[in-house]
Amino acid sequence: MDMNRLTQKSQEALAAAQAKATALGHTEVDGEHLLIALLEAPDGLVPRLIGQVGADTAALHAAVEADLA
Template sequence: MFERFTKDAREAVVAAQAQARDLGHGRIGTEHVLLALLDADDGTARTLRAHGLTVASLRARVAAVGGRDGDLDPEALRAIGIDLDAVRRAAEDSFGEGALDSPPAERARRKGHLPFAKEAKKALELSLRHAIRLKHNTIGTGHILLGVLHDDDFRAVRLAWETGADVGELRTGITRLLTSKAA
């Protein structure tokens, strides 16, 4: 599949890994891919910015929801009465700062290749489906964005909603951009 990616699309995937690593996260999620797409200088990034997303605000939100806790979702835990921040504070009060952070071996592994989270893999697969649906032979950053925004359960979609973006309009706008390029 990656052979169909344009140069910009490949760079976005590499940038997503850098975003995850810079944030100290052990996996590349849809939120890191969204951040990488937003941080570029192309039509996809301009469309994201036109819908109110900024690198600074999205990065702050991604950092706030974290990645150190693996697949733990702080909001889902809060819904069942568990405050992940309170648990972290209590552990750090008892055992020192960073008590719940990954062990040194895990931090060392992060210097190399980071794996894609399940939903990020799915988003990249969906980018191929969107390219095929639009009858495009290559997968560009716009197709990746459609993949990242495809499923409302993806963390990137939830973060986009939280920043005030209308994800439906964003999907329409990027599809319009992609079809106008093909014309």
Template sequence: MNIDKFTEKAQDAIAKAEASLAHFEHNELDAEHILLALLKQENGLVPQILKEIGADPNQVIEHTRVALAARPKVSGTQGQVYLSSRARQVLSHAEKEASRFKDEFIST
């Protein structure tokens, strides 16, 4: 994964997802960490889309937080960060979609 292929907003979401690992005491970045970062992104597209389809972004945020909090915690999360296979799939799919739309960058 080449982070330079991501827009600033996408890079910000990945950085915030990674930063949330310490809060949840996790060392594996998963799809839900990315989702939570996208949901909380100021002026982000994800909350707007959820509203358009009649979903409450705050409710999705809360469900995502609960799911993340229920996962096993790791002490000493200051070390190596791992990317889960699901997170890899999400990012790989995003890259393929950008290619399909002939976009130079991966966006949110």
């Protein structure tokens, strides 16, 4: 993947996902790592969208964290 073709926000999200995977001792980055990174992004679009559809962002975050543990 050519990282230069991604937006700055996309690059930041992928870097955060990689950092999350590394912190958890995982050798590869999965969709769950990216979802956590997107949920934790300050002023991110994903938490707002999830909230707008009526889902509980904190519960989703906790469930994904538990899945990764």
